[in-house]
Amino acid sequence: MTYIAKPQVRHHSLPENALGLTVRDYEGKLSTLCAGCGHDSITAAIVQAFWRLEIEPHRVAKLSGIGCSSKTPTYFVQEAHGFNSVHGRMPSVATGANAANRELTYIGISGDGDSLSIGLGQLCHAIRRNVNLTYVLENNGVYGLTKGQFSASADVGTKAKKGQVNELEPIDPVLLALTLGATFVARSFSGDKDQLVPILEAALRHKGFALVDVISPCVTFNDHTGSTKSYLYTRQHYHEVTQADLVPLRKPIETKQGEGEATQVRLHDGKLVTLRSVEPDYDPTDRDAAYMRLRALQKAGEVATGLLYIEEGDSDMHSMNGTVEQALVDVPYEDLCPGSDALAKLMNEFR
Amino acid sequence: MGDDNRVNEFALRIATVNGTGSASANGMLMQAIFRMGIPVAGKNVFPSNIQGLPTWYEIRVNGEGWTARTPDFDLVVAMNAETYRRDVEGVRSGGWVLYDSTWPLPDDAATREDVTYLGVPLARMCNAEFDGARTRILMKNIGYVGALVALLDLDMEVVRGMLEETFASKKFLIDANLKAIDLGHRYASEHFDCPLPIRAKSLGATDDHIIIDGNTAAALGCVYAGATVVAWYPITPSTSLFDGFSKFCKRFRHTESGEANYMIIQAEDELAAIGMTIGAAWAGARSFTSTSGAGISLMNEFIGLAYYAEVPVVIFDVQRVGPSTGMPTRTQQGDILSNVYASHGDTTHIALFPADPAECFTMARDAFDLAERFQTPVFVVSDLDIGMNDWMIPKLQWDDAYRPDRGKVLGAKDLEELEAFYRYLDVDGDGIPYRSLPGVHPKGAYFTRGSGHDELGRYTEDSEPYKKVVARLRRKVINAGASVPQPVIERQEGAEFSIVSLGGCDGAVREAIAAYREMGVAVDYLRVRAFPFSEEVEAFLREHEHNYVIEQNRDGQLCRLLLLETEVPRERLVSVTDWGGLPLSKIAVIDGIREARVNGDGREATGVHVKGAQA
Numbered sequence: 001m002t003y004i005a006k007p008q009v010r011h012h013s014l015p016e017n018a019l020g021l022t023v024r025d026y027e028g029k030l031s032t033l034c035a036g037c038g039h040d041s042i043t044a045a046i047v048q049a050f051w052r053l054e055i056e057p058h059r060v061a062k063l064s065g066i067g068c069s070s071k072t073p074t075y076f077v078q079e080a081h082g083f084n085s086v087h088g089r090m091p092s093v094a095t096g097a098n099a100a101n102r103e104l105t106y107i108g109i110s111g112d113g114d115s116l117s118i119g120l121g122q123l124c125h126a127i128r129r130n131v132n133l134t135y136v137l138e139n140n141g142v143y144g145l146t147k148g149q150f151s152a153s154a155d156v157g158t159k160a161k162k163g164q165v166n167e168l169e170p171i172d173p174v175l176l177a178l179t180l181g182a183t184f185v186a187r188s189f190s191g192d193k194d195q196l197v198p199i200l201e202a203a204l205r206h207k208g209f210a211l212v213d214v215i216s217p218c219v220t221f222n223d224h225t226g227s228t229k230s231y232l233y234t235r236q237h238y239h240e241v242t243q244a245d246l247v248p249l250r251k252p253i254e255t256k257q258g259e260g261e262a263t264q265v266r267l268h269d270g271k272l273v274t275l276r277s278v279e280p281d282y283d284p285t286d287r288d289a290a291y292m293r294l295r296a297l298q299k300a301g302e303v304a305t306g307l308l309y310i311e312e313g314d315s316d317m318h319s320m321n322g323t324v325e326q327a328l329v330d331v332p333y334e335d336l337c338p339g340s341d342a343l344a345k346l347m348n349e350f351r
Numbered sequence: 352m353g354d355d356n357r358v359n360e361f362a363l364r365i366a367t368v369n370g371t372g373s374a375s376a377n378g379m380l381m382q383a384i385f386r387m388g389i390p391v392a393g394k395n396v397f398p399s400n401i402q403g404l405p406t407w408y409e410i411r412v413n414g415e416g417w418t419a420r421t422p423d424f425d426l427v428v429a430m431n432a433e434t435y436r437r438d439v440e441g442v443r444s445g446g447w448v449l450y451d452s453t454w455p456l457p458d459d460a461a462t463r464e465d466v467t468y469l470g471v472p473l474a475r476m477c478n479a480e481f482d483g484a485r486t487r488i489l490m491k492n493i494g495y496v497g498a499l500v501a502l503l504d505l506d507m508e509v510v511r512g513m514l515e516e517t518f519a520s521k522k523f524l525i526d527a528n529l530k531a532i533d534l535g536h537r538y539a540s541e542h543f544d545c546p547l548p549i550r551a552k553s554l555g556a557t558d559d560h561i562i563i564d565g566n567t568a569a570a571l572g573c574v575y576a577g578a579t580v581v582a583w584y585p586i587t588p589s590t591s592l593f594d595g596f597s598k599f600c601k602r603f604r605h606t607e608s609g610e611a612n613y614m615i616i617q618a619e620d621e622l623a624a625i626g627m628t629i630g631a632a633w634a635g636a637r638s639f640t641s642t643s644g645a646g647i648s649l650m651n652e653f654i655g656l657a658y659y660a661e662v663p664v665v666i667f668d669v670q671r672v673g674p675s676t677g678m679p680t681r682t683q684q685g686d687i688l689s690n691v692y693a694s695h696g697d698t699t700h701i702a703l704f705p706a707d708p709a710e711c712f713t714m715a716r717d718a719f720d721l722a723e724r725f726q727t728p729v730f731v732v733s734d735l736d737i738g739m740n741d742w743m744i745p746k747l748q749w750d751d752a753y754r755p756d757r758g759k760v761l762g763a764k765d766l767e768e769l770e771a772f773y774r775y776l777d778v779d780g781d782g783i784p785y786r787s788l789p790g791v792h793p794k795g796a797y798f799t800r801g802s803g804h805d806e807l808g809r810y811t812e813d814s815e816p817y818k819k820v821v822a823r824l825r826r827k828v829i830n831a832g833a834s835v836p837q838p839v840i841e842r843q844e845g846a847e848f849s850i851v852s853l854g855g856c857d858g859a860v861r862e863a864i865a866a867y868r869e870m871g872v873a874v875d876y877l878r879v880r881a882f883p884f885s886e887e888v889e890a891f892l893r894e895h896e897h898n899y900v901i902e903q904n905r906d907g908q909l910c911r912l913l914l915l916e917t918e919v920p921r922e923r924l925v926s927v928t929d930w931g932g933l934p935l936s937k938i939a940v941i942d943g944i945r946e947a948r949v950n951g952d953g954r955e956a957t958g959v960h961v962k963g964a965q966a
Binding site: 057058059061063073074078079080081082083084085086089091092093094095096097098099100101103104121122124125129317318321322323324325328329331333335336337338339340342343344346347350351 | 385386560561562563571574575576577579580582599603604606609610611612613614616618619620622623624625626627628629630631632633634635636638652653656746747748749750751753754755787788789790791792793795796797798799800801802810
């Protein structure tokens, strides 16, 4: 079993959102991941984000590939359709679903093996197409279900549980996404819900592809001394970066005028997101500058977090295609079939 | 030769260099014959290359309507010095070779005494009359068309009319083309005894017909069936299916304000193409992808997911020669088994086998209905010959009363009234569960997965609940045998044996059966149009002591499938195959059956006898 039914106990004290739903209404089955798994904290943050955004649960579509991370859609938004697809191929399924029904809120959950090895091509091309999808990459540097092999995000020099040292250069999804023209790029840590929840909210509101890379330690196979994806290592290096916390995005919907280094970006639904750079001169709307700064931090072994880049426009896969506003699944057949007269006319062109 | 029998009964082979514009000249020639009311077909035998390699175009003219390929060429237009020798060899004894006499033919090509050489100095004439290298090359092609107009007695008015239509917006091109036509025509008239004994005569037998290729017809079928999301990756010979779909959508699928009622996605590879197709179908769209054998290999994992998770997708396989990259511009029926059993684990898929562009159109529509009714992938198994060549078929028609069969899809109201919804429960006992679409109703939510699941849609690793679902899938798909396009069966009084075939073999097989009839041999015919086989198929096979199963692959895949999926005794089926990459001919059918009959039961100890394997 990869889930256990969760008892439906409702606390009267739980606050309701505008839909009259409590945070419990956005939960799913009980997780069967290892106790302490970072992924469960991310699930909790996702639940919070959906609740706060007041999205109708059944208007969400949650998709995943294969791996520990890809099990997690079972654990949130019970009333949403879920699709646990094949390894590394969630982006294509999400792209097709979004093509057919643009009106739903799409969230895809993947891991570093699913995204950066077997699914690297699909991730890249979904970014290029700017599919309106929040893509959460639960990044722990190892393959968990197959017992601890290095993934493509493992840092050079990081140690496996049994002592092997990784010598291959890691693929950094954040840098990758920036080079591919991603319109929303963020990184967070499963252990910092205060940072993660607002990032997820902004990602879910963003029109277009939103990459949220979340460092999510694997307690069973990658939480030991010598690992650069352990809780301890991440906290230590994260703490350093927290002071240089590139874009602490605490309250995404409110504008905080007057604070130094603030950048305001208007989301497609008209709301403003305020990004406050802690690091001097960091401009989250300047792709090239962001890339250079993040590359430098990566080189220094630091885990830069925050909403690292955002380009809010009106463009996504559908706008490029010029699709009707209505979901294609709702276009009546009568509008799709040209009819017998048109065919009769057309036939004369084949003579 | 020389008798009236050769009127409207001949075949041409035109040898040119690819990338020189000969395709449009050849197409025009064929269409002119069609417009004279004479049944005609064109086969493009082309290289996998953009420019500079040998290419051939074959035109068969047949007043009786036999338009399968024939390897028996009455006249060869030899325009490619590189292939002169083999092109001259390819003419039947007593035939004609039309060549560019600007330069002499090489000795090894000029020595046949049983053919007539017709030299036309095309390059010299075009160099004298036209400026610019490209124009001269293009006009040389039009020049041989002009010569053929005289030699074959084609209707000049028809040819002129076509040129005027083609270049309606470019007057200067009309003049140039007319001039080139006249050059060829005049030279041939003055120097040869025109027309030749092989010649055309207006017939009026092509009214209500069109010339179309199968990919275009399939694309049109998808538009009419209401497909909205299409994902594909370029691959010969299926690419033109998307070109067609895109063209028709631009014309028929935009709202008054110009918005698109469809989305076409050129995927990064075939894996993504089928993934997108599955995603769109899961969300409720009619969605398809099109590919060829190599693409099917790449799609295999996802096809298993669609089968197991019961997602209704349509997949066109425009087959080409395999294995591996094979011969990408030659035709074969080598993917029958890899379609029907695509993906790992126990899978069985519905497959439709169109015989011509007309069936590409209707079966495209049927495929969507079947996919949604049975909630499973459906393959439309076409091939390069059907998909890319020019076929004469009756005008396509559409019944405006048609409405898509969406199958058992629950709407918001249905779900509201349900106590609980279980995705994989066999409520009606027909093996087909009910489906809900994302975003419709909270009660419809479930988890679609390729991992083990029970009939309630829950993850499972327990034997019995797993088996219950997977056993139902087999039952569901096999039951579809009664709903798929039924076989075409034609019986004759006192038939000695039967021929069983499928797909694009149909024309050659029918022509062979007619030839047998003339020889006084009665033959029954079964054309399988789909898998799973209906009961009729098995009954037919049991009626006959000898069923010769004719198909275009090395291993006799249809024959093997019949043995696997029916209870027909093995000794009743004899495999006859023709798999060199060219469309099937009557001669291959008759020779193949003769050989199999001479060799006794034609079977090897290891399994199905394969005639061509020793070739």
